Structures are given as structure tokens and as C-alpha cells.
Amino acid sequence: MKLSDLKIGESAYILQVNGEEAFARRLSEIGFIRGEKIYNHMKAPLMDPVEYEIMGTTVTLRRSETKNIEVSKEPVEKIKCPSSYTSLGQEE
Structure with a gap:
């Protein structure tokens, strides 16, 4: 399913x-990463743009x-944020 298919008031999880x-990099920096829940808040009168909420931030696309x-629509496994990876040679 595409994010464009989400109706007003519905939520889904980023795949x-x-x-x-x-x-893709710009969106990942603001929270569009696998497993994050996203809500469709509203659409403009002509259906474009659309306002979403992800990780407490309102984003218009x-x-x-x-x-x-x-x-x-079903929860998916989250991935680790790249900044949470340990450096090579270090143990957790």
C-alpha cells in the first residue's frame, strides 16, 4: 500500500x-523510517498537498x-537509527 492511499484519520506504519x-534521505532525517507510525491529518481542498504526523512532527507532502x-496497516519491525549503531571494533 502507498502512503497516498491512506485516508484522512487513518494511520499506518512506514515500510x-x-x-x-x-x-529518501531527507525523509529519513525527519522520521520516515521503517516501523514508525504515521497519521493522515488532512488534505487540501484539491487533495494536494497532504498533512501527516510522524514522531510528533507535522509534515506536508x-x-x-x-x-x-x-x-x-499492520505494525512492522523497526530498524535501528544509523546513529545508534556502534563503531567498528566496539562492543555493546
Whole structure:
């Protein structure tokens, strides 16, 4: 399912962000990572843009951008944030 399919008031879990690398990186920096819950708050009168909430932050995206984001209605396993990885050679 694509994020663009989410109706107002519904929520889902991020599976994957596709598209250009810069786009995916920008979204991951604001919380669009696997397993995070996202809520569809509202759509503009012409259905574009759409307002979402993720990790306590309100984000507005164009409908064309939301077609690159795969989501699931069922919870999915979260991934570790890259900053939480240990350095090579260090033990946890």
C-alpha cells in the first residue's frame, strides 16, 4: 500500500521510502523510517498537498511524493537509527 492511499484519520506504519536518494534521505532525517507510525491529518481542498504526523512532527507532502512511500496497516519491525549503531571494533 502507498502512503497516498491512506485516508484522512487513518494511520499506518512506514515500510520503505523509494525514489531519489536525496528525497529518501531527507525523509529519513525527519522520521520516515521503517516501523514508525504515521497519521493522515488532512488534505487540501484539491487533495494536494497532504498533512501527516510522524514522531510528533507535522509534515506536508505533495501527493506525487507520497506515491514513493510504502506503508502497512499492520505494525512492522523497526530498524535501528544509523546513529545508534556502534563503531567498528566496539562492543555493546
